[in-house]
Amino acid sequence: MMKSWIETANLIECHFSLANLPYGVFGRDGEAPRCGVAIGDVVADLAALERLGLIEAGDAPVFDKPALNDFMALGKPRWAAVRARLRALFARDGDPALRDDPALRARVLAPLEAVRLHLPFKVAGFTDFYANRHHAQNVGTMFRGPENALPPNWLSIPIGYNGRASTVVVSGTNITRPLGQIRPAGQGLPGFGPCRRLDLELELGAVVGTPSVMGRPLTVAEADAMIFGYVLLNDWSARDIQAWEYQPLGPFQAKAFATSISPWVVTAAALAPFRVATPPRERPLLPYLTEPGPMLYDIDLEIRLRPPRARRPTTISRTNYREMYFSAAQQLAHHASSGCKMETGDLLGSGTISGPAKDSRGSLLELAWGGAEPLTLDTGEMRTFLEDGDTLTLTGWAQGEGYRVGFGDCTGRILPAPAEPDWTAAEAHLG
Amino acid sequence: MMKSWIETANLIECHFSLANLPYGVFGRDGEAPRCGVAIGDVVADLAALERLGLIEAGDAPVFDKPALNDFMALGKPRWAAVRARLRALFARDGDPALRDDPALRARVLAPLEAVRLHLPFKVAGFTDFYANRHHAQNVGTMFRGPENALPPNWLSIPIGYNGRASTVVVSGTNITRPLGQIRPAGQGLPGFGPCRRLDLELELGAVVGTPSVMGRPLTVAEADAMIFGYVLLNDWSARDIQAWEYQPLGPFQAKAFATSISPWVVTAAALAPFRVATPPRERPLLPYLTEPGPMLYDIDLEIRLRPPRARRPTTISRTNYREMYFSAAQQLAHHASSGCKMETGDLLGSGTISGPAKDSRGSLLELAWGGAEPLTLDTGEMRTFLEDGDTLTLTGWAQGEGYRVGFGDCTGRILPAPAEPDWTAAEAHLG
Numbered sequence: 130m131m132k133s134w135i136e137t138a139n140l141i142e143c144h145f146s147l148a149n150l151p152y153g154v155f156g157r158d159g160e161a162p163r164c165g166v167a168i169g170d171v172v173a174d175l176a177a178l179e180r181l182g183l184i185e186a187g188d189a190p191v192f193d194k195p196a197l198n199d200f201m202a203l204g205k206p207r208w209a210a211v212r213a214r215l216r217a218l219f220a221r222d223g224d225p226a227l228r229d230d231p232a233l234r235a236r237v238l239a240p241l242e243a244v245r246l247h248l249p250f251k252v253a254g255f256t257d258f259y260a261n262r263h264h265a266q267n268v269g270t271m272f273r274g275p276e277n278a279l280p281p282n283w284l285s286i287p288i289g290y291n292g293r294a295s296t297v298v299v300s301g302t303n304i305t306r307p308l309g310q311i312r313p314a315g316q317g318l319p320g321f322g323p324c325r326r327l328d329l330e331l332e333l334g335a336v337v338g339t340p341s342v343m344g345r346p347l348t349v350a351e352a353d354a355m356i357f358g359y360v361l362l363n364d365w366s367a368r369d370i371q372a373w374e375y376q377p378l379g380p381f382q383a384k385a386f387a388t389s390i391s392p393w394v395v396t397a398a399a400l401a402p403f404r405v406a407t408p409p410r411e412r413p414l415l416p417y418l419t420e421p422g423p424m425l426y427d428i429d430l431e432i433r434l435r436p437p438r439a440r441r442p443t444t445i446s447r448t449n450y451r452e453m454y455f456s457a458a459q460q461l462a463h464h465a466s467s468g469c470k471m472e473t474g475d476l477l478g479s480g481t482i483s484g485p486a487k488d489s490r491g492s493l494l495e496l497a498w499g500g501a502e503p504l505t506l507d508t509g510e511m512r513t514f515l516e517d518g519d520t521l522t523l524t525g526w527a528q529g530e531g532y533r534v535g536f537g538d539c540t541g542r543i544l545p546a547p548a549e550p551d552w553t554a555a556e557a558h559l560g
Numbered sequence: 561m562m563k564s565w566i567e568t569a570n571l572i573e574c575h576f577s578l579a580n581l582p583y584g585v586f587g588r589d590g591e592a593p594r595c596g597v598a599i600g601d602v603v604a605d606l607a608a609l610e611r612l613g614l615i616e617a618g619d620a621p622v623f624d625k626p627a628l629n630d631f632m633a634l635g636k637p638r639w640a641a642v643r644a645r646l647r648a649l650f651a652r653d654g655d656p657a658l659r660d661d662p663a664l665r666a667r668v669l670a671p672l673e674a675v676r677l678h679l680p681f682k683v684a685g686f687t688d689f690y691a692n693r694h695h696a697q698n699v700g701t702m703f704r705g706p707e708n709a710l711p712p713n714w715l716s717i718p719i720g721y722n723g724r725a726s727t728v729v730v731s732g733t734n735i736t737r738p739l740g741q742i743r744p745a746g747q748g749l750p751g752f753g754p755c756r757r758l759d760l761e762l763e764l765g766a767v768v769g770t771p772s773v774m775g776r777p778l779t780v781a782e783a784d785a786m787i788f789g790y791v792l793l794n795d796w797s798a799r800d801i802q803a804w805e806y807q808p809l810g811p812f813q814a815k816a817f818a819t820s821i822s823p824w825v826v827t828a829a830a831l832a833p834f835r836v837a838t839p840p841r842e843r844p845l846l847p848y849l850t851e852p853g854p855m856l857y858d859i860d861l862e863i864r865l866r867p868p869r870a871r872r873p874t875t876i877s878r879t880n881y882r883e884m885y886f887s888a889a890q891q892l893a894h895h896a897s898s899g900c901k902m903e904t905g906d907l908l909g910s911g912t913i914s915g916p917a918k919d920s921r922g923s924l925l926e927l928a929w930g931g932a933e934p935l936t937l938d939t940g941e942m943r944t945f946l947e948d949g950d951t952l953t954l955t956g957w958a959q960g961e962g963y964r965v966g967f968g969d970c971t972g973r974i975l976p977a978p979a980e981p982d983w984t985a986a987e988a989h990l991g
Binding site (some may be wrong): 253254259269272273280281282285286288289290291292293294295296298305307308309310312317318319320321343344345346348349367370373374375376377378379380381382383385386387412415416417419421463464466467468469470471472475547549550551552553554 | 684685690700703704711712713716717719720721722723724725726727729736738739740741743748749750751752774775776777779780798801804805806807808809810811812813814816817818843846847848850852894895897898899900901902903906978980981983984985
């Protein structure tokens with residue numbers, strides 16, 4: 130493994146090794162957010178490097194922006210060129226331009242702990258999938274009974290639904306417990322109030338770089354080449370709102386209140402050495418979904434829950450992205466199969482990533498089996514669903530020989546539900 | 561009714577009367593698209609009027625843009641001020657600045673038939689609802705049988721689902737028949753191929769002007785005041801793809817390929833005289849959905865189908881927006897109830913607007929009862945679903961005393977499905 134002159138990047142548990150080089154958007158307080166790359170414990174200012182002529186991505190500058198979208202739209206050859214250049218700049222025996230110039234280093238590098246990380250890209254559309262066999266089996270059993278657990282189309286379609294892009298937020302953003310229509314068990318009619326079954330979903334999000342043309346389907350290979358990278362994604366879910374609303378047209382307010390993503394986009398290029406095949410098919414795929422090669426990734430994933438006042442979190446689940454039944458490339462190809470135009474900044478949630486074991490499930494719904502089997506945290510406290518003040522952290526990394534390609538953390542803390550407004554107080558404005 | 565010095569605006573069937581003043585985006589070929597307002601048979605260039613100081617909307621210019629979003633974000637008082645100013649400029653006995661200056665008129669006014677109309681606003685998010693009682697009953701009967709037609713939550717929730725914003729196109733854009741997974745009747749497994757049950761859905765789209773705050777619900781009155789205006793909306797639907805994919809998480813590729821909207825946004829202000837109450841409740845509403853006043857509109861709507869080579873279309877349905885069970889304001893309040901942030905440019909489809917009579921249904925699925933009762937067109941041809949070359953036109957207007965507040969047309973012509981790519985030909989790009 131090639132070493133960096135930024136020594137923290139060479140630590141064996143460091144997520145941001147020289148092999149990684151994930152992209153994000155950062156700024157100190159009061160500074161304009163701009164694009165950066167994480168390495169070791171620092172972030173390198175890509176806007177500054179570009180201005181100084183030390184990197185060149187496109188014909189016009191793309192990094193002095195509050196979002197990665199302009200860079201992502203450039204496409205795979207340009208991504209590869211910038212990646213190669215960054216590796217040269219940060220390798221121990223690479224280009225000395227930055228390494229040997231202390232004044233330049235001071236201008237370009239900032240400690241990660243000193244900067245604020247922003248949403249890394251403008252989310253064009255957010256689509257969430259339901260493409261993990263264990264999760265579908267678990268949830269289907271709870272929602273529809275074991276005999277109807279897996280819908281008849283599940284093995285044929287990477288099932289997806291459109292989510293809400295406006296509430297995709299960056300890690301660290303507090304999550305307000307939603308209000309909603311909830312039908313108490315055994316009652317016929319719903320009430321309106323705070324969610325009581327607030328859950329997380331551990332997912333990976335694929336980020337679309339280059340757009341497609343409306344009316345034209347994509348092959349899986351084309352789809353794969355359009356994916357710029359991946360983020361950790363927590364698809365917060367209000368299970369009681371969901372249970373009452375989701376039939377017949379799918380989840381809506383149960384998912385619309387918030388989705389958290391990691392501040393760092395780990396590129397498909399950095400993950401390439403960790404490609405693995407999807408599991409054997411239980412039903413042959415239609416040709417348009419056939420993969421030309423291995424398209425999942427071997428990425429270890431963990432969920433940590435820290436209750437209020439606890440000093441340390443409890444790791445409540447350990448799983449791996451390779452447990453998916455459909456890859457992001459297959460999901461993207463399916464998404465475009467009708468001619469749906471895909472755009473730079475589209476975010477595709479993998480769906481909850483559960484493993485086969487009980488402690489490898491990707492949601493509290495599954496971990497505590499709908500409330501029937503509470504989890505015990507390291508503090509001795511019990512959990513069936515999330516409580517106010519709980520902090521959830523997702524983390525994940527691909528494990529190389531003596532190095533990691535990691536995502537850092539994706540965290541969120543639960544705030545109490547808002548007070549209900551006086552629904553009749555506001556003026557009618559019937560202009 | 562106040563008359564305009566643009567005489568075509570005073571014709572009793574003219575959609576673009578002085579009472580209307582709908583906003584859109586236009587340009588001659590080769591010109592930069594910019595905002596305009598339709599009156600009679602002309603479009604007035606709002607960017608030019610703003611530049612000349614004849615109208616003033618915001619502190620900075622908002623009309624020399626390819627989308628209405630900046631203007632829509634200004635909020636109700638500014639919308640009202642611009643509307644009042646435009647009425648004065650175009651009223652027969654109003655401000656003579658434009659009326660009496662032929663050179664200025666030549667600079668500012670263009671015949672509608674000479675300009676190209678663009679998508680009027682950048683669609684932030686597209687949400688489609690399912691909030692018409694007749695439609696839900698009809699479709700539910702066909703999909704789930706009469707005993708399960710209306711889901712248990714239907715009378716409590718304005719049921720909605722997130723749609724795809726990237727494929728919302730302006731009237732006049734051709735619609736390519738989608739490919740997709742389809743399970744032939746009586747077979748267990750699906751194939752992949754062109755949709756055979758291509759349908760339209762007659763809807764009205766509500767356009768959100770001012771945004772809301774993440775985590776904060778909206779009252780119905782607040783929601784109503786945020787709605788800038790309405791467009792005609794055709795939610796093209798692939799019924800065979802839908803039937804196989806929509807359980808358990810809702811429609812996806814069956815709707816993702818295209819949604820057409822009219823080029824003109826008719827403002828809530830122009831429609832205010834036509835407000836009507838929602839129908840009597842069959843089940844009491846939760847307080848957060850209670851309307852402070854009448855929030856539907858009396859808008860006549862028609863669907864016209866012109867087969868290839870026919871000279872004239874057949875009107876296949878006549879209905880009215882007042883047939884909705886939930887208003888757009890209720891839908892928007894529900895949409896924000898979980899704390900979901902609403903944005904300038906969000907588009908909320910009403911859901912298919914069917915009336916109680918057979919010839920007032922809003923989709924071919926209902927009009928031809930799932931294919932069982934083909935329609936006969938004026939040419940003698942039969943239709944169950946749409947055929948290649950068919951041109952669909954939606955139109956609608958509120959009928960005043962001797963004048964109309966109309967939407968113009970929303971049209972789309974069906975093109976054949978694309979040839980399937982060679983799914984294995986593309987290079988794998990496994991970088």
